[in-house]
Structure formats: structure tokens, C-alpha cells
Amino acid sequence: MNEGNALKRYVGVKETILYGVANGGQVIGYNMIRAQLTFFLVTVFGVPARAVTAMITVMGFWDAFNDPLMGGIVDKTRSRYGKLRPYLLIVPIPLGITTVLFFGGAEFLKGVESTTLKIVYMCITYFIWEFIYTIGDIPFWGLSAAISPNPVDRSRVIKSARFISGIIGGLPGIIITVCIDLSRNNIIPFTLSQVFLFLAVIGGTFGMFLFSLSGLCTKERIVQVNNDPKLLDCFKLLFKNKYLLLIVLSNILGTVGGIGGTFSTYFYTLSLGIASLSLVAGIPGTISGWVSYGLLSNLEQRFTSKQLIFGCSLSNALIGIITFLAGMNSYTNPKIIVPIIAVQGVFTSFIGSINAVVPTKMIADTVDYMEWKTGERSEGMSFSLLTFVGKLTGSLSTAIATAIIPLIGLQEVGQDMVLSSAGGINTKFWMWALITVIPPVASLISLIPYAFYDLTGDKLKNIQLELMQRREKSINANTLEKAEEV
Amino acid sequence: MKSECPKCGKKLSIFYFKPKCPQCGCELAYYDMDKMLEEDAKKAEAEFAKLDAFIDKMTPKFIKKKMKKDMSDSK
Numbered sequence: 001m002n003e004g005n006a007l008k009r010y011v012g013v014k015e016t017i018l019y020g021v022a023n024g025g026q027v028i029g030y031n032m033i034r035a036q037l038t039f040f041l042v043t044v045f046g047v048p049a050r051a052v053t054a055m056i057t058v059m060g061f062w063d064a065f066n067d068p069l070m071g072g073i074v075d076k077t078r079s080r081y082g083k084l085r086p087y088l089l090i091v092p093i094p095l096g097i098t099t100v101l102f103f104g105g106a107e108f109l110k111g112v113e114s115t116t117l118k119i120v121y122m123c124i125t126y127f128i129w130e131f132i133y134t135i136g137d138i139p140f141w142g143l144s145a146a147i148s149p150n151p152v153d154r155s156r157v158i159k160s161a162r163f164i165s166g167i168i169g170g171l172p173g174i175i176i177t178v179c180i181d182l183s184r185n186n187i188i189p190f191t192l193s194q195v196f197l198f199l200a201v202i203g204g205t206f207g208m209f210l211f212s213l214s215g216l217c218t219k220e221r222i223v224q225v226n227n228d229p230k231l232l233d234c235f236k237l238l239f240k241n242k243y244l245l246l247i248v249l250s251n252i253l254g255t256v257g258g259i260g261g262t263f264s265t266y267f268y269t270l271s272l273g274i275a276s277l278s279l280v281a282g283i284p285g286t287i288s289g290w291v292s293y294g295l296l297s298n299l300e301q302r303f304t305s306k307q308l309i310f311g312c313s314l315s316n317a318l319i320g321i322i323t324f325l326a327g328m329n330s331y332t333n334p335k336i337i338v339p340i341i342a343v344q345g346v347f348t349s350f351i352g353s354i355n356a357v358v359p360t361k362m363i364a365d366t367v368d369y370m371e372w373k374t375g376e377r378s379e380g381m382s383f384s385l386l387t388f389v390g391k392l393t394g395s396l397s398t399a400i401a402t403a404i405i406p407l408i409g410l411q412e413v414g415q416d417m418v419l420s421s422a423g424g425i426n427t428k429f430w431m432w433a434l435i436t437v438i439p440p441v442a443s444l445i446s447l448i449p450y451a452f453y454d455l456t457g458d459k460l461k462n463i464q465l466e467l468m469q470r471r472e473k474s475i476n477a478n479t480l481e482k483a484e485e486v
Numbered sequence: 487m488k489s490e491c492p493k494c495g496k497k498l499s500i501f502y503f504k505p506k507c508p509q510c511g512c513e514l515a516y517y518d519m520d521k522m523l524e525e526d527a528k529k530a531e532a533e534f535a536k537l538d539a540f541i542d543k544m545t546p547k548f549i550k551k552k553m554k555k556d557m558s559d560s561k
């Protein structure tokens with residue numbers, strides 16, 4: 001069942017680890033932006049909340065064009081460093097600068113009263129930041145497919161990236177929360193705007209130094225045959241890649257799987273009464289998520305990617321059902337519920353780690369498939385579709401969750417969410433169902449596209465072997481040419 | 487990060503990004519690629535051998551015994 005043991009390994013231990021460390025550096029700034037965007041813009045910078053929401057919505061639409069466009073440009077690129085690495089070598093510098101410009105806004109525009117000026121500053125810096133981030137993100141993930149022809153190498157660098165960025169990427173959230181508390185209680189003599197500027201400088205220098213390692217310490221090991229592909233052809237290629245489209249369709253169908261997070265916050269505050277309990281319940285899961293990366297190689301030797309995806313979704317649903325039933329009569333009692341959620345977390349985090357690696361690896365398989373079918377590799381386009389769909393399903397699941405809120409008897413009063421007294425709906429019961437059983441069971445429909453996905457097992461192995469022989473031929477042709485010229 | 491052309495030896499600035507050598511026109515990224523891949527494979531093999539040896543040293547004896555048993559069972 002092993003999908004790649006006929007090939008040699010090319011990516012050593014050092015390169016594998018550095019690829020992961022680079023991802024860790026990349027997400028420092030990203031996680032700051034994602035986690036603190038609204039808080040920073042509204043509370044620290046003083047931009048009206050409505051303007052922030054409008055900007056985020058518009059940017060969502062922009063991504064729909066921006067991501068595939070960048071993917072196409074990447075696929076057109078040829079340089080002596082490869083087609084992906086040039087971006088990884090250059091992007092960290094402007095990305096670091098824009099991170100500082102964005103979060104430094106409150107400090108740089110200190111004393112400015114004009115809301116319009118602040119909104120303009122916010123839109124311009126955020127737009128440029130997002131734009132440059134995308135130019136770095138797509139080549140980074142594209143590199144996971146081009147770093148080696150061997151799927152085992154690819155899987156290993158993806159695991160390294162997910163694991164290390166999980167650890168490093170979690171730090172800014174903790175540091176920011178602590179710094180905000182320290183500043184608010186006047187324990188450190190800095191204002192919030194100074195704190196954000198300081199953290200942005202760290203994310204923009206240290207983080208970007210780490211990110212640049214992905215360009216400096218790696219290699220692209222697959223020949224990009226076509227020397228001058230047209231942008232339009234790159235787009236066309238996307239629609240010929242049926243396996244990629246099946247993965248994307250499955251991701252979209254699985255959107256409902258992401259709504260649990262929204263309700264989990266409300267569940268802890270309204271049903272259990274203590275928000276910080278979620279941290280306690282999450283600890284065992286965090287550890288099992290890490291263990292999962294270690295055991296995944298074993299699972300990959302025994303099962304195909306498709307089998308792993310089916311196994312993950314089905315067990316997730318089963319665990320959801322069991323958890324729901326186990327807490328059905330005591331979902332307001334923290335003493336019973338917190339341990340139950342912690343146990344569920346152990347399983348779901350374990351599965352979550354597998355889901356963070358296997359589909360990404362499958363995208364690389366589809367890039368191979370396209371090279372086999374058309375002679376062209378589309379790392380840029382394929383991974384841009386993945387990042388775009390990730391953002392799309394993120395916004396969609398938030399929208400679905402927002403639509404469900406009034407249906408189950410939750411009501412927003414000012415900044416807070418409260419239980420509405422009207423209707424006779426058992427809100428707490430529905431919240432329990434929404435954080436345990438509904439998302440994993442509803443997202444089982446995401447398995448339907450995979451029923452048509454047969455780029456696995458022997459078929460995939462044969463394609464990858466044939467590609468290897470083809471590439472060897474083209475390298476040999478290059479050598480012949482070399483001999484003739486001498 | 488090679489700073490010269492692998493074929494004709496022309497010195498190249500690190501800011502020279504074009505795919506072909508300005509002097510001899512060879513594909514800078516792919517010239518002698520078979521040799522590069524061969525070297526990388528050897529290097530990776532050596533690094534993983536070292537890592538495996540390290541893991542072997544760090545693994546407690548009872549786990550190793552169990553793993554050996556599992557392996558012979560599956561055969």
C-alpha cells in the first residue's frame with residue numbers, strides 16, 4: 001500500500017526541519033493579524049467596527065481573484081533558483097515591512113483625529129500585506145510538491161511544517177494576550193499601540209528571517225519542462241485537473257464541519273459559566289495532535305491517502321455521536337462535561353493532524369497527475385486553489401454559524417451573547433449538539449467526491465514511476481547535449 | 487546558492503535570477519541535475535541513518551523488544 005517506496009529519498013533531516021521552522025516564522029505575523037485584527041483596529045487604532053467588517057468582506061472577494069492570479073504567475077515563473085524559490089527569497093523583506101506598517105499604524109498616526117485617514121491607512125496597509133502574504137504562501141506550499149519527486153519526502157516536510165508552525169505559531173497569541181493585560185494594568189509602561197508596534201517588529205524581523213530559510217535552505221528537485229507557459233493555459237490546466245477539483249469540492253462540502261468553533265465559546269460561557277475551562281479541556285488534545293504527527297508515517301505505510309480520509313471522517317462522526325450521547329443528560333455540569341470534551345479532543349486533534357497533512361499531500365499527487373497527463377506542473381495554481389478555498393470555507397462557516405445563532409435562541413445584546421427567553425427552545429441542548437455531533441456528521445457529505453477519486457494505490461504509484469523515467473530521460477538528453485557541445 | 491555557471495564557469499551575481507547562463511545559455515537550474523540528485527540522495531540517506539541511530543539510542547529497551555516482537559509477528 002505504500003505509495004512511494006520505489007523512489008529514493010532526497011530531502012535530508014536538516015532541510016525537513018528548516019522547512020518547518022520557516023513555516024513557523026511565516027505564521028507569526030499571520031496569526032497576529034488573524035487573531036488580533038478586529039481588536040487592534042477597533043480598540044487600539046480607533047477605526048469604527050463597521051468599517052473593519054466592510055474591509056474584511058471586500059478582501060474576501062478580492063482573494064477569489066488574487067489567489068489564482070498569483071498561482072498562475074508562479075506557474076509562469078522560471079529562474080535559476082527554480083520557479084517557487086525566487087518568491088521565498090524575496091517576499092520576506094516586504095512582508096516584514098508591511099507587517100510593521102500595519103500594526104504600527106496606531107503609533108505612526110498618533111494624534112491623528114481623522115477617522116477617514118485611519119480607514120484609508122488601514123485599507124492600504126492591509127491590502128498590501130494580504131497581497132504580499134499570498135505571493136509568499138502559494139510558493140511555500142507549492143514547494144512541498146516540488147522539493148522532491150518522492151511522496152514520502154513531501155509528506156515529511158508537510159508534517160514538519162504543520163507541527164513546528166503549530167508550536168511557534170501559538171506563541172504570538174499567548175504573548176499578545178499577556179502583553180495586553182500587562183499594559184492595561186499599567187504593569188509595563190507602554191501603551192497598547194506601542195505594544196502592537198513592538199510585537200510587529202519582532203514578527204516582521206525574527207519571523208521573516210525564519211521564513212526566508214524556506215528559500216535559502218531548500219531545493220526544487222523537479223524539472224519544469226515547459227519554458228514559457230501562458231497565463232491563460234495555466235488557468236485552463238486547473239479545470240483539466242479533475243482530481244484537484246474533487247478535493248476542492250469535498251472541502252467546500254465539508255464547510256459545516258467548521259461551525260463548532262463559534263458555538264464552543266458561547267457554550268463555555270453560557271452553559272458551563274466559565275470561559276477559561278475551554279483551555280483546560282483542550283490540553284490533552286494538543287498533546288495527542290503532536291503524537292499524531294509522529295505516528296502518521298506508520299499509518300501512511302499501511303493505508304492510502306483516500307483510505308485515511310475516509311477513516312478520519314467516519315471516526316470523527318462516530319466520536320461526535322458517542323460524545324453527544326455521553327453528555328446528553330448533563331451538558332450544563334462542568335465536572336462531567338469538561339472531561340468528556342477533553343476525551344473527544346484527544347481523538348479529534350489526532351484526526352485533525354492527519355487532516356492537516358494528507359489532503360495537502362494529495363494536492364501534490366494531483367500536480368504529478370497533471371504533469372503525467374499534459375507535461376506541465378501546476379504547483380502554483382493547485383495550491384492557490386487550496387488556500388483560496390480555505391479562506392472561502394472559513395467565511396462560509398462563520399456565515400452559517402451566524403445564521404444559526406437566532407434559530408437556537410441566542411441573542412446578541414451589545415457586545416455580549418445572551419440566552420433569549422422567548423420561544424421555548426432548549427438553547428443549551430442545541431449548543432451541546434452543535435459542538436459535538438452536528439458538524440462531524442453533517443460534513444460526512446464531503447466524502448461523496450472522494451468516491452470518484454481513484455488517484456491512489458497502484459495507479460498513483462505507476463504514474464509517479466513513469467514520471468520518474470520520463471524525467472530521467474530529459475535529464476539524460478540534457479547530458480547528451482552537453483557531451484555533443486564539448 | 488551557486489555563484490558561477492556550472493558549465494562555463496562564468497561568475498554570476500546572486501541577484502542574477504534568469505534561468506539561463508548569459509554566456510553559454512545552459513539551463514542553470516537543471517544542468518548536471520542527475521549529479522545533484524544523486525548527491526542529495528546520498529546526503530539524505532546519511533542524515534537519516536544518523537537520526538535512526540540517535541532514535542535507537544534514545545528508545546528504552548522494553549519498547550525495542552516489543553517492536554522486534556511485532557515485526558516478527560507480522561512476518
Ligand SMILES: [Zn+2]
Pocket residue numbers: 491492493494495496507508509510511512
Ligand atoms: Zn555558462
